Amino acid sequence: MSRPGDIQTPPAVELHDLTVAYHKKPVLWDIDLAIPEGEMVGIIGPNGAGKSTLIKAVLGLVPAATGWVRVFGESYASRRREVGYVPQRESVDWDFPVSALDVVLMGTYGRLGWCRRPGAAERKQALGALERVGMQDFARRQISQLSGGQQQRVFLARALAQNARLYLMDEPFAGVDAATETAIVNVLRDLKQQGRTLLVVHHDLQTVEGYFDRVVLVNLRLVAAGPTREVFTRDNLLATYGGRLTILDQAAETVRRFEDWLPQTGAEPPHSAARAAAPQRLLSPPGAPPPAQPQHGAAPQAARRPPGENHALP
Amino acid sequence: MNWLAEQFAALSPAVQATLWTVLIAMAAATSSALLGSYLVLRRMGLVGDAISHAVLPGLVVGFLMSGTRELWPMLLGAAIAGLAMTYLAEWLRRHAQVEAGGALGVVFTSFFALGVILINLYASQVDLDPGCVLYGALGTSALDTIRILGLDVPRSFLSLGAVALLDLAFVAVFWKELKISSFDPALATTLGISAIVMNYLLMGSVAVTVVAGFEAVGSILIIAMLIVPGATAHLFTDRLATMLVTAVLVGWIAAAGGCLLAVHFDTSEAGMISVVAGAEFALAALAAPRYGIAARILRGFAFAFRIVQEDVLARLYRLEEGVAVRDAGALAMHRPAAERLARIYLRARRQLTRAAGGWALTERGRARAQALVRSHRLWEGYLSEQLRLPLDHLHEAAHRMEHYMTPQFAEKVEERLVQRDADPHGRRIPPQPSP
Numbered sequence: 001m002s003r004p005g006d007i008q009t010p011p012a013v014e015l016h017d018l019t020v021a022y023h024k025k026p027v028l029w030d031i032d033l034a035i036p037e038g039e040m041v042g043i044i045g046p047n048g049a050g051k052s053t054l055i056k057a058v059l060g061l062v063p064a065a066t067g068w069v070r071v072f073g074e075s076y077a078s079r080r081r082e083v084g085y086v087p088q089r090e091s092v093d094w095d096f097p098v099s100a101l102d103v104v105l106m107g108t109y110g111r112l113g114w115c116r117r118p119g120a121a122e123r124k125q126a127l128g129a130l131e132r133v134g135m136q137d138f139a140r141r142q143i144s145q146l147s148g149g150q151q152q153r154v155f156l157a158r159a160l161a162q163n164a165r166l167y168l169m170d171e172p173f174a175g176v177d178a179a180t181e182t183a184i185v186n187v188l189r190d191l192k193q194q195g196r197t198l199l200v201v202h203h204d205l206q207t208v209e210g211y212f213d214r215v216v217l218v219n220l221r222l223v224a225a226g227p228t229r230e231v232f233t234r235d236n237l238l239a240t241y242g243g244r245l246t247i248l249d250q251a252a253e254t255v256r257r258f259e260d261w262l263p264q265t266g267a268e269p270p271h272s273a274a275r276a277a278a279p280q281r282l283l284s285p286p287g288a289p290p291p292a293q294p295q296h297g298a299a300p301q302a303a304r305r306p307p308g309e310n311h312a313l314p
Numbered sequence: 315m316n317w318l319a320e321q322f323a324a325l326s327p328a329v330q331a332t333l334w335t336v337l338i339a340m341a342a343a344t345s346s347a348l349l350g351s352y353l354v355l356r357r358m359g360l361v362g363d364a365i366s367h368a369v370l371p372g373l374v375v376g377f378l379m380s381g382t383r384e385l386w387p388m389l390l391g392a393a394i395a396g397l398a399m400t401y402l403a404e405w406l407r408r409h410a411q412v413e414a415g416g417a418l419g420v421v422f423t424s425f426f427a428l429g430v431i432l433i434n435l436y437a438s439q440v441d442l443d444p445g446c447v448l449y450g451a452l453g454t455s456a457l458d459t460i461r462i463l464g465l466d467v468p469r470s471f472l473s474l475g476a477v478a479l480l481d482l483a484f485v486a487v488f489w490k491e492l493k494i495s496s497f498d499p500a501l502a503t504t505l506g507i508s509a510i511v512m513n514y515l516l517m518g519s520v521a522v523t524v525v526a527g528f529e530a531v532g533s534i535l536i537i538a539m540l541i542v543p544g545a546t547a548h549l550f551t552d553r554l555a556t557m558l559v560t561a562v563l564v565g566w567i568a569a570a571g572g573c574l575l576a577v578h579f580d581t582s583e584a585g586m587i588s589v590v591a592g593a594e595f596a597l598a599a600l601a602a603p604r605y606g607i608a609a610r611i612l613r614g615f616a617f618a619f620r621i622v623q624e625d626v627l628a629r630l631y632r633l634e635e636g637v638a639v640r641d642a643g644a645l646a647m648h649r650p651a652a653e654r655l656a657r658i659y660l661r662a663r664r665q666l667t668r669a670a671g672g673w674a675l676t677e678r679g680r681a682r683a684q685a686l687v688r689s690h691r692l693w694e695g696y697l698s699e700q701l702r703l704p705l706d707h708l709h710e711a712a713h714r715m716e717h718y719m720t721p722q723f724a725e726k727v728e729e730r731l732v733q734r735d736a737d738p739h740g741r742r743i744p745p746q747p748s749p
Contacts, residue, residue, distance in 0.1 A: 023408060059504045077506075085504045096355060096497045097552045106494045110505030115487055142552035158501075 010073030012037040012166050012197035013058055018067035020050070020057045025256035026065060027053050029221045035199060035214075037072075037165075040192045042202040042212035042228075046241050049219040051201040052088065055168040058199075059085055071166065081110060084164030086155050088171050094144045100154045101139040104129050107161030122161075129160040132190075134183055149180030156184055167191065169200045173207075185211060208232060220249075319464050334456040334468050336573045339587060341474035342530040343539055343565030345481040345523045347547075350540035351561045352516060354548055356496050360415065361400070362540040364422035365517060366524040366533045368399035370429025373525060378436060385473045389522050396521025397514055399425050450532035452573070452583040470529045477526040484519050485558070492516070493554060531584040538588035539565060546595045549602040564594050621717050622648045622656040624686050627665065628716070630675050631683035635742075681747035688744045689719040691737035692727045698738040699731060705738055721746055 011034040020028040028050040035041055043051045056062045058069055060076045071079040084107070104126040105118050112118060118126075130136045133153040138146060146154065152172060159167055172188075173181050188198055188211075202208065208215060208228065215232050217223040217240045224236045257263070322330065353362045369392035376391025399421050406417035459466035485492065491512055495502040499509030520540070527536045547560035572587030579586070600608050625648060648656075657673060660666040665679030675683060693712040697703045703711075719727075724746065728734055736742055 056500075059500075061500055061503060080504060080506055083504065085501055087498065087500050091500060092498045093355075093357070095548075097548065097554050097557045098493070098497065099553065102493075102554075103497070106490075106498065106501065109490055109494055109502075109507065112490070114491065114507070117490060144552075 009037060010070065011035055012039075012072060013199060014070040014073075015054075015058070016067050016070075018057060018069060019065045020053050020062055021065040021252075021255070021259075022053070022062065023256065024259035026252045027220065028057070028218070030067070031218075031222045033216060033222060033225055035197060035216075037197050038192065038195045039213050040188060040198045040200070040211065041214045041216060042200055042208055043216045043218060044202055044205070044208060044232075044240065045218040045223075049240070051218060052170050054216075054218060055085075055170060055199060055201060058168060059083070082165040084159040084162035084167045086159045086167070086169040086172055089148065089152055089155060089174065091170075094146075094151060096143065098143060099139065100130065100135060100141050100143055100146065100150075100157075101126055103143060103154050104157045104161050107158040110162065125163075126157070126161050129157040130154075132160055133157045133187060147177075149176040152176050153180060153183065156187060160187070164196070166197045167199070169198065171201050171203060173202065173204065205237070316464070322465065331453075331456050332573070332577050334471060335452050335577075335583060336570050338456060338468060338471045338474055339452060339530055339569035339573050339583065340566050341471060341478050342527040342536075343543070343569040343587075344478040344562055345474070346527055346536060346539040347543035347561040347565035348481050348485055348558055349516065349520050349523055350542075351544035351547060351558050352492060352496055353520070354541060354544035355554075359541045359545075360418060361517070362520060362524070363537045364399060364403070364418045365396045365521050366536050366540075368422040368425035369393075369395045369521050369525050370426050370533070371395055371432055372398075372429075372521075373528075374429055374432040374436070378432075385469075385526070389477075389525055392525035393518045393521045395425060396524075397518050400514065400517045449582065450528060450530050450535065450584040452530050455529050474526050474530065477523055481519060481523055484515070488512070488515070531587060535584045535588045538591050539568070542588075542591040542595050543568070546591075546598045549598045549605050564591070568594060619652075619656065619659075622652050623660055624682075624717055626653055626656050626660065627675065627679055627683035628686045628690070630666075630673060631680065631687050634675065634680075684744045684747045685721060685724075686716050688746060689724045690716040691741060691743045692724050692731065693719065694737045694739070695731050695733060695743070696727050699733070708738060 013033070013035040015031050015033040018028065018031040018033075019026055031054070043054060045051050053062060057064060058071065058076065060069075069076060071083060076083070101123070105122060107129070108118050108122040108125065112122070127136065127139060130139055133156050135150060135153050135157060138150060138154075143151065143154065152175075156169075156172060159169070172184055176184070188200070191198060200212070202211070209232060212228055214226060215228050216225040217231065217236055219240045223240045224231045322333075325333070350362060353359055372391035372393070372395025373388045374391075375395075376387040376389070379391075380387035403414075403417045403421040406412050406421065407414050410417070412420065455470040456468045458470065459468050460472070461467075462472075491502070491507050494505070495507060495509040495512035499513075502509045502512070524533070524536050524540070527539060530536075531539060543561040543564040544557070546564045547557045551557040551560055568587050568591035571590040573583050575590065576583040576586040598606065600606055603609055657666055660679065661668075663678075664676055665682060666673050667676050668674075690712045693715045694708040697708050697711055698705070728743075734743065
């Protein structure tokens with residue numbers, strides 16, 4: 001996805017042959033993807049397609065079954081200070097006894113390191129972040145008293161307080177009012193103007209073309225990735241949203257049963273497919289070193305792997 | 315210090331013993347309220363229960379290996395057993411497809427059973443009384459003393475005090491790590507503050523705390539000391555620091571009150587402490603200012619009374635307008651007593667006044683009524699124009715909605731209307747009254 005000429009700069013995010021499994025069951029298959037720096041990229045796909053899993057894999061929150069992840073050319077752990085994360089709003093308990101300012105201050109915790117408390121500088125920065133999302137008047141408010149849109153803005157302010165180079169956001173527009181959506185989009189565009197990279201899980205197809213320079217279409221596998229104008233096409237959308245690939249579902253279930261040492265159900269076992277698709281995990285130890293020299297600068301990956309059941313598996 | 319010691323020594327032995335009992339219970343309450351608050355916030359109340367039982371085999375093994383009733387080997391054994399239980403339950407949940415509660419139930423009961431069997435097998439060597447483990451022995455533990463600074467201090471006060479200081483230090487040192495890993499474990503992990511590590515640190519501390527508390531209140535009632543103060547404080551507070559301080563205070567009241575009541579009624583201290591803690595929670599649930607049941611019932615009454623007032627005012631406004639007297643009759647939907655009370659109140663607030671043959675609106679009352687009728691008719695217009703509802707569907711919906719609409723919201727509704735001067739029935743929509 002990177003432009004010709006900047007071969008030297010590593011992509012902001014690079015995934016190579018990444019397969020992610022939850023409880024041994026693959027939910028994302030063999031993803032190859034490179035996100036160039038400074039772009040605003042939407043991750044699009046139906047419910048259960050693995051959009052959130054994709055960014056959680058980048059963050060190391062879910063382990064890779066096969067393949068590897070690079071952030072600015074290095075492992076996530078060595079670059080975590082440069083990465084900001086906005087989880088889904090429903091992922092936390094909003095009855096937790098903290099104020100909006102407390103939540104935003106959490107964005108500075110990574111920089112502070114273990115056992116050091118945020119001080120005046122951090123508070124000032126957190127207040128500034130709240131102001132950027134228009135929430136400065138709510139700093140002292142207990143978070144359960146905020147509306148859904150306001151809670152989402154607090155989460156965004158927390159990410160701003162992280163002052164990251166790369167932002168990963170999980171559905172920041174889910175369930176917010178129109179005013180909040182506009183406010184959030186403006187902040188995201190500001191960030192892009194400053195050269196930050198944004199990888200945003202998004203569900204509203206209506207606004208994709210207005211918001212994102214590039215899109216990544218996923219549904220258990222990568223359908224297409226590239227500039228919105230080239231990739232956000234009817235055919236690619238049909239391939240993304242045209243129902244789940246039943247073979248992939250069956251293969252995932254089979255892999256899980258093998259890996260958990262359970263008996264196969266025998267219903268219609270695509271044994272050969274499963275063995276072919278996930279042999280690395282079975283044969284080599286997890287965390288085996290990645291190939292020495294990752295390749296960058298591939299052309300747009302639209303239809304790199306043509307969608308459809310026949311091609312989805314090697 | 316010396317003066318205090320002299321004063322203390324002057325007290326009768328029975329009073330001294332009671333005071334020590336209270337202090338021991340308060341030390342136990344301090345540490346369990348602190349850590350228990352985090353369990354409450356993480357919705358892990360049952361984990362405290364599980365750990366308090368699962369530590370038993372660790373306790374026995376620690377005792378057998380050290381051969382003494384020294385506390386520290388037993389605390390170490392307990393911490394290891396607690397962590398092992400946490401790990402095994404998590405492993406079962408992941409790999410044996412047992413749901414979290416079931417996994418916990420299987421593991422902690424097995425651990426506890428193992429502990430009971432170990433005690434029975436080595437009963438001759440183990441000076442551990444299963445009854446003491448279950449129910450505690452607060453009264454007798456005050457009698458096992460050691461002489462420090464000229465005072466006979468119970469050993470269990472020293473150990474519980476030390477554990478309380480340890481927990482306090484744990485919370486203070488890992489303040490921000492505990493906070494973020496409890497609130498948003500995923501973000502914590504991405505920032506390099508591993509939620510898993512924090513979880514095991516907390517579980518290890520809970521195991522140590524629970525074992526130290528056994529002597530005071532036993533393995534069953536320690537749950538009350540872990541969970542109830544935190545749950546009570548959560549009802550009162552919306553800052554973490556205040557919640558922890560409140561929880562400790564709640565724990566202290568339960569500890570001191572329970573001990574004194576137990577002495578008075580000559581019954582089990584542990585039982586009384588739990589009863590007092592339960593009573594504190596019940597009181598808080600009833601009377602807490604924002605989340606309490608009483609406050610909510612009061613707010614409900616206040617809102618119901620406001621609706622009665624507003625309906626009385628709006629009806630008079632419509633009568634003044636001369637529209638649909640029949641409508642006004644249909645609107646008299648509240649009990650006569652409630653309406654009478656509302657009129658008395660409105661008269662006191664100078665919104666109503668006595669007039670020939672009944673009641674009339676004052677200036678203030680008319681303004682309030684006008685805003686209501688305006689909201690009502692705007693909403694009817696909105697429902698008719700935007701939702702295309704038939705005319706007979708409008709009145710009741712608007713009659714509900716008028717009580718919730720602020721002037722700002724009414725204005726927004728008006729902006730979206732095509733027909734702004736009259737409602738769908740053709741009645742005039744009055745302007746927003748000037749304040």
